[in-house]
Amino acid sequence: MASGKDKLLSQYRMMYLIRRFEEESARAYAMGKVGGFLHLYIGQEAIAVGTCEVLNDTDYVFQTYRDHGTALARGMTPTAAMAELMGKDIGCSKGLGGSMHFFDVEHNFLGGYGIIGGHVALAAGAAYKSKYTGDGAVTVCFFGEGSTNIGGFHEGLSLAGLWKLPVVFICENNQYAMGTPMSRTSPLEDLTLKAQGYGMHGDRIKGHDVAVVESHVGQAVERARKGGGPTFIEIETYRFRGHSMSDPAKYRTRAELEERKKQDPCAIAKARLLEGGVSQEEIDALEEAVEAEVENAVETADAAEPAKVENMWSTVYAPSSAAEDYVANYGKHFGGGR
C-alpha cells in the first residue's frame, strides 16, 4: 500500500500525463495527423484518476467518446492511445476506431462510445453478467449530464435499480452538452434527484480534488461489491477546451473559463504535493519523465504502420471462410493491396 504522499505523487503523475497527452493530441490534430473528431479531457483529469484508483483489475469501465483520459488512467499505454488517434495498427483498437472508440480488453476498459447514452445500457448488461456469474466485479459507467435525458440512460438505470446490479453511474457534469447549458434541458439543478426515480443511492461532489473523487467513488464501489446495489454520482466539473476540436466554445465567456481554471485539478494536486514536503526538483523530474513518455508516444505512433484493411473483418467476425472470401474478393476495393 502506497503512503499518502506516494499515492498523490502517482495520481499527479497520471493527471499530468493525461493533460500533456491531450495537449499533444490537439497539436497532432492541428497538424492533420488525426482524422475524425477529437474530444479532450483537459480539466476533468481528477475524475478518471480518482475513480481508477479504487478499482480492481477485474472491474469494468465504460466511457463516452471523451475517453482518452479514462483509458490512460486504467492502464493503457500512451503509445497505444496516440497510435489509435492516428489510425495506426498498433493502436488500442488497431487504428480502426479512432478517438471515440478506444477499447482495451487487457485493462477491462470496455470502450469509448460515440452514441450519447447508448453505452449506459451496455454497462448495466456488464454488471448483470457480474451478478449472474458472481465474478465479484464492479462496473463503472461515465457519461455527461446531457446523456441523462436519453432513453438509454432511463432503461439502464431502471434495470440496474430494479435488479440491484453492481454498477456505479458517474455523471461528469461539465456544464455544457456541446453548447447547451443544463438549465435549458433539465428542470433540476441537483441531478441526484434522478436516483430516487430508480430506487438507487445518489451522491454529489465536485471533481477538482482527486482525493474527494477517490473517497466518494470508493464508497459507491464498495457498496456495489458487497451487493448493496448501484449508485448514481453527479460530479461537477468543467472542460477547459471546447466540446471537440470543431467547437470554439463561443457560448461561454472568457471570464467564466478563467474563474474555472482556478480550480484546475492538476494545479491543486501539485500545490498539495509541495505543501506536503515534496520538493520542486522532484516534481520537475516527474514532469520531465512524463514529457519524455508523451514525446516517445507521439514519435512511435507517427512512425507506425497504418491500420490494416483485413482487420476490418477479423475484428468483427470470427474466423470463417466467408470472411476470408470477402477480404479476397472485395478487400482490394478498400485499398486491400496496400
Place this chain on the structure above:
Amino acid sequence: MQTQTQVVPIRTPEQSSGDDIPTVLQPDGTLNEAHDPKLELSEVLDLYKAMVRTRVIDGQLERLQRQGRIGFHIGSLGEEACIIGSAAAMREQDWIFPCYREFGALLWRGFPLQSYVDNMYGNVDDVVQGRQMPDHYTGRPYRFGSVSSPIGTQITQAVGFSWAAMSKGSDEVSSVYFGEGATSSSEFHTGLNFGGVMNSPTIFLCRNNRWAISVPSEKQTASESFAAKGIAYGVPGVQVDGNDVLATYKVVREAVEKAAKGGGPTLIEMLTYRVGGHSTSDDPRAYRVQDEVERWRKTDPILRMKLHLEKIDAWNEEQDEAFKKECEAELKACIKAAEAKEKPPLETMFDGVFAEKPWHLEEQQAELLSGPRAKDHH
C-alpha cells in the same frame, strides 16, 4: 426546484384507500368531505352511468370476440373509475391522449357508440377505414388523440401538443394515459423531462393497474412508487385511489386548473387493478392467482359508487337493471348495424398518407384493382 411530491408505498388492495391517499367513497357509502369534489347529483349520476355503460360494452365485446365476430378487444374491467373520473375532469377545451384501454373516455367525450362499434368491425364507416386493429380509434372532433399500440409513444405526443397550445397562448390542457409499465419506456423519460423543462400544461395519468401484461408492478421498478418518479423530472407526483371516481375527478381537476394557469405538469398515479386479462389475446390465469383477483373485486369502483347512491336514495336496484338493459339494447342495435355494413373499398387503402397520390401508388392501385382479388371484393 422544490416539488410537492407525496411519496407513499404501492399498496395492497385492502390498503388502497389509506389516509394518505385521497379517497372520497367510504366503505359504508358515506363521503369523506375533505376530498369530495362536491358535484351536483346529476353529475354524480352521469359518472356512475358512464362507468356502468363502459362495463356493459366491455362484457359484450369480449363475447363478440369469443364468437369470432370481431378480432380483438382490450377492456377496462375494474378500471372504470380512474378512466371516467379523469376524463370527466378535463374541461371542454382540453385534449385527451389515450393509451389503448380508454374507450370509456372516448365515449364520455361524446364519440358516437355506433362509430366506436364500426371501428371494432373495421367497416366502411370506421374512422380509420379498417386499417388498424379493433380498439385503435381516433377522435379529433372530440379533442381525443389516436390510439397507437407502441408503449409510451403517446406521452411525448401529448407533451408536444400541450407545449404548442401553451406557446400559442391558449389555455388548453392535455392529459395522457399510460400504464405503469410504460414508465420504464424511454418515451416516458423524454416526455416527463420535456414537460418539466418547458412547464407544459400536461396531465400525466399513470393507470397503475398492477400488471403490465404479465409483469407485476413490483417487478417494474425499484422506485418507491410510480408517482415518486416525478421527482427525477421536477414534476409534482401524486397518488390517488383510482377505484374512487370522485377522488380521481378531484385530483385530476385540480391538476388541470393548475396547468391552465401556467402551473405546469402533474404526474398522477391512479391506483387500480386490471380485473380482466390484458386483452382478449391474454389469459391471466397463467401468471396470477385467482385469489388476488377476488380480493380486488372487493374494491370494485362501480359497487362503491352504487352503495353511495343507494345510501342517499338517488338510485335503486330497479333503476340499475333498467339502465343496464338500456345500454345493452343500444349496443345491440349498433352491432347489428355495424355487421350489415360493407368493408371499406379496396382502393381506399392508398388514401390518407399523401395529399396528392404519387405515380408509383397510382400504378400499384391500378394493378391491385385489375387483379383477381378486386373481383371478389364486396
